[in-house]
Amino acid sequence: MCGLAGLIRHDGHAPAQVERVLAMRERQRHRGPDDQGLWHDHYAVLAHNRLAMLDAEHGAQPMCSADHRYVLVYNGEIYNYAELRRDLAAYWPFRTNTDTEVVLAAYAVWGEACLRRFNGMFAFLVWDTHRQQAFAARDRLGVKPFVYLQQGGEFLFASEAKGLLPAMQAPRANIEALLEYLVAPFFSGVAQPMFDGMAYLPPGHLLRLDRHGLRLSRWSPEITENLAATADDIARALRDRLAAAVRRSLIADVPVGLFFSGGLDSTLIGGLARAAGATPPCLTIRFEGHDRYDYARSLIVASDDQPFAEHAASKLGLPREDVTPSRSALAHDLSRLAAQNDALPAWEQELAQHHLARAASTRLKAVMVGDAADETHYGYHFLLDPHAISDPTHILQRLTADPYLRHGLLEQPLQHYGNVYRKLAIAAGHDWDTPAGRLRATQWLVRHRWLQRLLHNGDIHCMAHGLEARVPFSDTEVLDLAATIPPELALRDGVEKAMLREASRGALPEAVRLRRKSALPKDQGNGELLRQHVREILATDAGRIAGLLDVPRLQRRCADPSPLNEHERAVMFRTCALAHWSRIHGVSMP
Incomplete structure (x- = not known):
């Protein structure tokens, strides 16, 4: 690397x-x-x-x-x-x-x-x-x-x-x-x-x-679905190919670790590594008070990773430790994050990536990660929601809501980019005319845009600390097979990643194999700290962001003491990221 x-x-x-x-x-x-x-x-x-x-x-x-x-x-x-x-x-x-x-x-x-x-x-x-x-x-x-x-x-x-x-x-x-x-x-x-x-x-x-x-x-070939294979055949082949991919990911003259969430993807990698005779050091992010958070209020973080990771590591015989960042360093971490990610930090979970990579780099040069599993195996909950996949705008409404743009920049910004993504999928040969077509079109967007952002973030935050991120789910043989699995099987019985879960049977604890998809955690206690940091930016450097963001509206929300919802927290995070990114890289802004 x-x-x-x-x-x-x-x-x-x-x-x-x-x-x-x-x-x-x-x-x-x-x-x-x-x-x-x-x-x-x-x-x-x-x-x-x-x-x-x-x-x-x-x-x-x-x-x-x-x-x-x-x-x-x-x-x-x-x-x-x-x-x-x-x-x-x-x-x-x-x-x-x-x-x-x-x-x-x-x-x-x-x-x-x-x-x-x-x-x-x-x-x-x-x-x-x-x-x-x-x-x-x-x-x-x-x-x-x-x-x-x-x-x-x-x-x-x-x-x-x-x-x-x-x-x-x-x-x-x-x-x-x-x-x-x-x-x-x-x-x-x-x-x-x-x-x-x-x-x-x-x-x-x-x-x-x-x-x-x-x-x-x-140069890369496009692979089409293969309806001839049975579910059992696919599960067996997927298990074999993933096992080989993990063995290949362990090849190095230096130790290779694992970012370990206690979710299906990273635990499967750990279980297959253990079956191959390896015991990669495992690292789990743990934020203060994360076990007391009400996850029913969360958009994409469905549960606390730590108990699942502890249980899975114990059952598999893997060495594991928690990485516990200090909340007091948030302002410095936000600045560091913007310096590292030249594509601009997109979500708070990048703080977790930063802390994991920094901790791992003190003794490792490479870690395996579970990236690309969800995006190539139909792993997102919204794929099961007919309304969400009926138009890309609905996904934007669910995950970003109001972006706080300066008035006059874009009329109906969510609809604007919803139309952009809809046209991209159509240009790639998909359509939005039938339920099956909409599902495949949405999955195409997930793979060709969402996944690329995740992979960029994984590379940029690991390499910022001289750490290589290895991605077994990007193995060519695994990708070739995943691309042939029709959504009817991938989402069988209304369960995301159904074939991957079946391929995992016996390789990891059942509680983990059946665990609902949960995103990488973010510090749920950072909301007020983010708002305070935005107040400081607005007081000292508002001109840097005023060409893009509605500064008076941000000022009013920062002055309002009512709790921030998850969408508003995301706006505060991106406001900080934009201001730091522009300043650190000396970028001329509108």
């Missing part, structure tokens, strides 16, 4: 830009504290920060082929690298025991076709010194990031959007991206970066760059 940075220009003056690229690399130092590398010729400057998981002594990047034709900068893990290495051994004189060299060899031998052979998470760029051409690619779900910028005849790229900021004179906010963030935060920050002029390489896509320009195309 690493950080990439680089610059390509075809006028032969790339070496004059080395200092700019070094500044980009330094901005992402947290992604790879183990080593730094730099390479350049007349047309390209490539830089790298390394977090060493395999063969720490060797495998430095940028990595060159023996004939010096190809130069690679790579971020990720190819879990089937050992098998690919055997396939490539007849064509390539391997010098390291890293998956990095396997990626380089695979591209040199197979070209673009290498992508469909990779099982893992990745973002990389290969520079062809003979043809002065660049080739870049990103994994099918977008677990690993790749952002780029074209300006003045230059192509610049990095792992994080803020990594490109040293190459820009004065970063400006992408207003459309900020509006989406404020109205539909869980769908935001993935279609386009928050900084104007930048772009993400979309998940499952590749990029080619030469003197004639830049071309994007999709």
Whole structure:
């Protein structure tokens, strides 16, 4: 797991830009504290920060082929690298025991076709010194990031959007991206970066760059449902493939831990790891007073994780500990969160991710996470609600309600973005004409927008602490099978993730296997602290947010002592995030 940075220009003056690229690399130092590398010729400057998981002594990047034709900068893990290495051994004189060299060899031998052979998470760029051409690619779900910028005849790229900021004179906010963030935060920050002029390489896509320009195309195949398989066959196959995925996720020269909520997904990973002979250290977030909260009032956090996690870890024989953040540090944590997440923190649960990653990084370099299970296995409650899935606007109304936008920016903001998402699903081949069509369309949005935001957050908060997040549910073989499961089976008997629950039978305690989906916890006691922090921002720096948010209305709500509901707390959180993000990154706001 690493950080990439680089610059390509075809006028032969790339070496004059080395200092700019070094500044980009330094901005992402947290992604790879183990080593730094730099390479350049007349047309390209490539830089790298390394977090060493395999063969720490060797495998430095940028990595060159023996004939010096190809130069690679790579971020990720190819879990089937050992098998690919055997396939490539007849064509390539391997010098390291890293998956990095396997990626380089695979591209040199197979070209673009290498992508469909990779099982893992990745973002990389290969520079062809003979043809002065660049080739870049990103994994099918977008677990690993790749952002780029074209300006003045230059192509610049990095792992994080803020990594490109040293190459820009004065970063400006992408207003459309900020509006989406404020109205539909869980769908935001993935279609386009928050900084104007930048772009993400979309998940499952590749990029080619030469003197004639830049071309994007999709490499990842779309898999359709398979109605022929029986539920029992699917459950057995899913169990086997997940077990293999967990074994692959444990491959490293360093210990691999687990973020452990006591929910279905993370506990299944823990149970399969234990069956494979591993005992990953498990970490559970625990906030003060969380056991006394009335979860009937909560939108997506359905229960307290701690008792489930304690019970599951005891039954499975896994070492586990609680991570208990201090509420007194909230103001500092909010600022730190905005500095880390260049896509803007979307929800309070990112504080939990931050605390878990910081605690894990004191003794681990990698953790497994349960991300992507819900989004690829029909795991959300609203999928069972005909009204919620009848139009994307209804999901926005349920989860974000009133965004407190400044008057005149958007008429009917929830309906506006509901229409945007509806059109996206239609353009992808879905429809809203029948109950079955609406269900599939909503699931498509969950997978292609919501999931991308979750994966971005998982990467950005873990890598902020030099910690790799491994995602067994993004394993290629697991994804291939999950994509064939029709919703009738995935939601069988009105239960979300029905096939995944069936595949888990016997692998974890029944109380956990049948536990209702509950989101990562947030500190339920932070409401008044959030309101106080917004008061301070409004008193000292209101101009920074006044172009987007209704400041007088925020002032009235902050002065009103009545308790904040969950939607209002979310507005307070995003107000803090927006103000800190703009200030920390020096962004010109409207």
